[in-house]
Amino acid sequence: MNICRKAPRSQNITEKVKPEHLALLVKTEWQLSYVTPLYQFRHTQLKTYARQLSAFIAAEKQQGLAVEVGGLQNTFKVSFSVLQGLAETNDDPETVLIQVQSKPMFARQEDPPKTVWSGWLSCINGNPEYLQSLPKDFTCLPLFCSKGAEGLSSLVKSWLQRTFDCCFGPLDINQTTLQWLAALWTNCHMETNIQKLKMIWTLPVVPPLQVTYTVDSDDALELWRSTRESSAEKSRGAEDEVTRFMQGLMSHFYRHFRVDLSAGELNQVSSALGSAKLNGKIKISSSRYLISIFSLLTECALLKMP
Amino acid sequence: MDNLAKHLLQRLMRRIPASMLQSTLDKWGRLTAEKRKSLDFTQSKLTITQELVALCEESELTVKHITELEMIYDAHSVELMQFKEQFKSHLSELKRNVSVKIKKHTDEAVWIRVAWGDGLSRPNHLKATYVVHYLQTPYVFVNALSSKNKPLLLQALTLSTKHQQIKAANLSGQKLTALRDLLMRQYQQVFPTKYPSPLPESDQSISKLRIEKVQAEASANRHRMAGETFGDGMLPALQSAFFQLETKFKDPTNEAMTQRDEPFICSVKFSSSNLLESLRHCASSGIASTPVTPLLSSIPLKGRNYFVITDNVPNA
Numbered sequence: 001m002n003i004c005r006k007a008p009r010s011q012n013i014t015e016k017v018k019p020e021h022l023a024l025l026v027k028t029e030w031q032l033s034y035v036t037p038l039y040q041f042r043h044t045q046l047k048t049y050a051r052q053l054s055a056f057i058a059a060e061k062q063q064g065l066a067v068e069v070g071g072l073q074n075t076f077k078v079s080f081s082v083l084q085g086l087a088e089t090n091d092d093p094e095t096v097l098i099q100v101q102s103k104p105m106f107a108r109q110e111d112p113p114k115t116v117w118s119g120w121l122s123c124i125n126g127n128p129e130y131l132q133s134l135p136k137d138f139t140c141l142p143l144f145c146s147k148g149a150e151g152l153s154s155l156v157k158s159w160l161q162r163t164f165d166c167c168f169g170p171l172d173i174n175q176t177t178l179q180w181l182a183a184l185w186t187n188c189h190m191e192t193n194i195q196k197l198k199m200i201w202t203l204p205v206v207p208p209l210q211v212t213y214t215v216d217s218d219d220a221l222e223l224w225r226s227t228r229e230s231s232a233e234k235s236r237g238a239e240d241e242v243t244r245f246m247q248g249l250m251s252h253f254y255r256h257f258r259v260d261l262s263a264g265e266l267n268q269v270s271s272a273l274g275s276a277k278l279n280g281k282i283k284i285s286s287s288r289y290l291i292s293i294f295s296l297l298t299e300c301a302l303l304k305m306p
Numbered sequence: 307m308d309n310l311a312k313h314l315l316q317r318l319m320r321r322i323p324a325s326m327l328q329s330t331l332d333k334w335g336r337l338t339a340e341k342r343k344s345l346d347f348t349q350s351k352l353t354i355t356q357e358l359v360a361l362c363e364e365s366e367l368t369v370k371h372i373t374e375l376e377m378i379y380d381a382h383s384v385e386l387m388q389f390k391e392q393f394k395s396h397l398s399e400l401k402r403n404v405s406v407k408i409k410k411h412t413d414e415a416v417w418i419r420v421a422w423g424d425g426l427s428r429p430n431h432l433k434a435t436y437v438v439h440y441l442q443t444p445y446v447f448v449n450a451l452s453s454k455n456k457p458l459l460l461q462a463l464t465l466s467t468k469h470q471q472i473k474a475a476n477l478s479g480q481k482l483t484a485l486r487d488l489l490m491r492q493y494q495q496v497f498p499t500k501y502p503s504p505l506p507e508s509d510q511s512i513s514k515l516r517i518e519k520v521q522a523e524a525s526a527n528r529h530r531m532a533g534e535t536f537g538d539g540m541l542p543a544l545q546s547a548f549f550q551l552e553t554k555f556k557d558p559t560n561e562a563m564t565q566r567d568e569p570f571i572c573s574v575k576f577s578s579s580n581l582l583e584s585l586r587h588c589a590s591s592g593i594a595s596t597p598v599t600p601l602l603s604s605i606p607l608k609g610r611n612y613f614v615i616t617d618n619v620p621n622a
Contacts, residue, residue, distance in 0.1 A: 210578065226563050252555055252556075252572070257594070
């Protein structure tokens with residue numbers, strides 16, 4: 001679990017990935033899930049898959065399965081495409097994007113169809129030993145990000161499960177990962193103004209108490225730097241830096257309020273660069289750190305798989 | 307009670323508007339609290355009058371007492387009328403085209419609704435400002451007031467209430483009654499006592515029981531201190547408290563940060579469906595160490611929920 005924990009580098013991935021593809025990924029909140037390797041998935045068959053998924057959605061709608069989007073008159077059109085350039089290593093399969101567009105039956109010709117659901121499957125810096133150990137027919141794209149109506153998410157997952165013999169599960173962003181993101185974004189303040197570091201805790205009292213702790217970005221960065229220096233002096237590992245950073249923040253809080261934040265749960269971390277929530281929702285506002293963050297999430301997905 | 311007294315009382319009751327009845331009777335003080343409580347002010351004026359006559363007869367009140375009641379009502383209504391007139395005239399002097407409606411409610415609260423216009427446009431009734439003033443108190447509650455109109459309204463209020471100055475109380479929330487109860491301490495207070503529990507007996511228990519006893523004592527202490535700080539029973543529903551912190555970072559394990567001269571700038575917002583109950587539970591459960599810090603106890607003590615904390619003012 002150490003590969004991604006070193007200080008991430010900012011990358012200008014606009015050279016590798018098309019800007020219009022990046023635009024689809026950033027500034028949007030994605031719901032995260034993990035998915036087990038797909039059996040006999042072919043990047044060359046995407047048009048076929050799009051047709052099959054369209055038909056599946058139409059059939060399920062006819063059977064009265066609630067799709068929640070638009071009226072019964074809507075037709076859904078599915079497209080599968082490759083988001084080239086996100087795969088980092090030779091073992092990473094290319095990222096696949098699925099979009100569902102809706103067109104009302106009586107729309108005019110010029111009306112563009114509206115994208116009502118999108119999702120993407122990816123594997124960024126996946127563990128090479130694991131990837132190489134998989135049998136040939138399996139494609140590992142463990143990280144699934146989705147956005148749109150819950151009904152459509154279920155249908156897409158359901159179709160993927162039966163077609164590629166895989167299974168899905170929710171990917172929560174745990175405390176450690178949230179803390180790591182807080183430190184990551186603070187670190188990024190050296191190159192990009194993150195404006196503020198905001199953290200939201202909930203304390204288990206009746207009624208539940210929410211604590212929103214917002215730190216000025218320059219001050220957060222100084223605290224982060226000071227914990228890194230002292231950790232380096234004492235030759236402690238990268239994980240210790242994050243822990244000490246969070247402890248510094250919590251002790252400042254305790255000094256004023258005499259409330260122990262570790263008695264509660266960190267629910268959300270956000271900055272100008274993005275936000276991450278305990279319930280598996282993530283938003284990346286800048287493409288410069290996209291690879292680092294999604295590498296971490298790929299690792300989390302691989303670890304969460306049964 | 308003779309017929310003249312009864313007649314005077316009935317005639318007086320026709321004069322006193324329903325909204326001023328309860329407060330006028332309270333000021334009068336000739337009926338015991340018990341008797342006053344027994345009156346149901348939601349009934350028709352006629353019914354209330356009949357009940358009131360009966361109560362006065364029981365208390366053997368005379369014409370003298372009834373005239374006293376009349377004088378109190380007159381003074382009370384003059385006070386209210388003066389306030390209304392003064393407020394309307396002051397505000398109209400400061401700004402043209404304002405529409406002001408004033409109404410007094412039964413609980414000593416005067417409600418004012420101001421629709422703002424300016425020299426060119428008519429008053430906008432869709433974005434009216436509401437003001438609630440409790441006549442015998444120095445408090446005013448305001449809702450939906452723009453920064454443009456704020457100085458005008460505050461000046462009109464200061465003048466018409468015959469005060470010299472008005473300033474922000476740094477208290478806000480969604481429930482007017484909760485804010486009022488908090489400010490006027492109208493909830494169950496717990497006063498600290500020197501000997502909270504009966505003095506212990508000299509009987510010595512075995513050590514396991516002693517550990518449990520110590521734990522139970524610690525828990526009881528926390529509960530007691532939590533109650534003393536925040537109150538007992540149902541607490542007024544505040545939704546949030548906001549602290550802007552501009553204090554230095556002090557942590558013995560982090561020398562570099564502790565040696566900084568500049569403050570560590572951050573802000574903390576506490577939110578809950580009932581903030582005071584949440585904080586009380588933090589204290590009683592040990593999540594917040596007791597005694598509760600002045601920063602948190604200031605919320606109920608000072609009736610505030612917005613604070614700026616700097617090193618020069620360690621206690622808010």
